[in-house]
Amino acid sequence: MEQPGPAEVLTRLRLFEEMTAAGRRATERWGWSFLLWGVGPLIAMLWEARGPYPALAWPVILVLCVVMNGVVLKLRGRRGHAVPMSMRSVGAVWTSTGIAVLILAVATVWSGASDFRFLYVALFALAAVAHTASCVILKWFPQALTALAWWCAALAACFVPAARLQTLAAAALLAGNVGFGAWLTYKERSRPA
Amino acid sequence: MSGPLPELDPIVHGQLRLALLSLLANLDSADFKWLREKTASTDGNLGANLAKLEEAKYIAVTRKFIAKKPSSQYRITSKGRKALTGYIAALKTLLGDSL
Numbered sequence: 001m002e003q004p005g006p007a008e009v010l011t012r013l014r015l016f017e018e019m020t021a022a023g024r025r026a027t028e029r030w031g032w033s034f035l036l037w038g039v040g041p042l043i044a045m046l047w048e049a050r051g052p053y054p055a056l057a058w059p060v061i062l063v064l065c066v067v068m069n070g071v072v073l074k075l076r077g078r079r080g081h082a083v084p085m086s087m088r089s090v091g092a093v094w095t096s097t098g099i100a101v102l103i104l105a106v107a108t109v110w111s112g113a114s115d116f117r118f119l120y121v122a123l124f125a126l127a128a129v130a131h132t133a134s135c136v137i138l139k140w141f142p143q144a145l146t147a148l149a150w151w152c153a154a155l156a157a158c159f160v161p162a163a164r165l166q167t168l169a170a171a172a173l174l175a176g177n178v179g180f181g182a183w184l185t186y187k188e189r190s191r192p193a
Numbered sequence: 194m195s196g197p198l199p200e201l202d203p204i205v206h207g208q209l210r211l212a213l214l215s216l217l218a219n220l221d222s223a224d225f226k227w228l229r230e231k232t233a234s235t236d237g238n239l240g241a242n243l244a245k246l247e248e249a250k251y252i253a254v255t256r257k258f259i260a261k262k263p264s265s266q267y268r269i270t271s272k273g274r275k276a277l278t279g280y281i282a283a284l285k286t287l288l289g290d291s292l
Contacts, residue, residue, distance in 0.1 A: 080226025
């Protein structure tokens with residue numbers, strides 16, 4: 001192959017740098033997911049406390065959240081997207097947390113365990129672990145605050161009266177998922193595509 | 194000059210192929226539409242260059258169907274990463290020689 005001149009070499013190097021930067025800038029948009037999994041459980045709690053057929057509240061809302069999550073992911077796949085390097089590790093953290101939460105929740109309800117305090121502590125701690133791992137992988141300070149909110153909720157769940165556990169869960173969901181999700185959505189909307 | 198001129202890999206040297214490898218080097222994977230948007234290329238040109246990179250085993254492709262429409266996910270292979278690194282090192286050597 002004929003050797004390129006200095007101008008062409010520089011053009012090639014500039015192209016490499018520009019494209020490398022474009023690849024690094026590729027980010028997934030996840031604010032909607034935090035909002036969905038924050039608002040969904042809050043609706044389920046409200047329905048269970050005040051709505052008709054309270055036994056249906058959690059199964060119906062959780063199935064709806066899973067379906068909506070799937071639909072959004074499918075639609076995103078149609079539009080064309082890139083998966084950043086870090087997404088595989090972050091995805092692994094959230095998938096394993098989701099499975100752990102599901103197994104714990106189903107096992108507790110199925111076994112008829114009467115002490116729900118342990119379940120709350122475990123669920124809050126799992127959310128805290130996932131946020132902590134995710135913020136370390138992404139080097140993302142705002143998510144560290146969310147992790148802190150969930151760690152505080154897990155600690156508080158050991159001490160608050162049993163009647164206040166639901167209120168604590170609602171506060172943790174508002175601060176940990178809805179607040180973070182809303183902030184993230186706002187940041188993503190103001191970011192160029 | 195200190196030695197013989199470095200050989201440039203003709204597969205990586207193509208402008209669009211270099212752009213594609215550079216993009217994919219920093220991603221886990223990307224689909225056709227995203228690559229087309231970032232490189233501002235046409236379907237035909239992009240498809241031909243992706244096929245060339247795939248043939249050289251510099252990229253790997255996973256084809257699947259999303260909502261009954263075909264979707265291809267591209268990722269760089271270790272052979273492709275090595276070729277890109279070697280190409281950039283060769284360019285830098287050439288630039289050094291010309292200064």
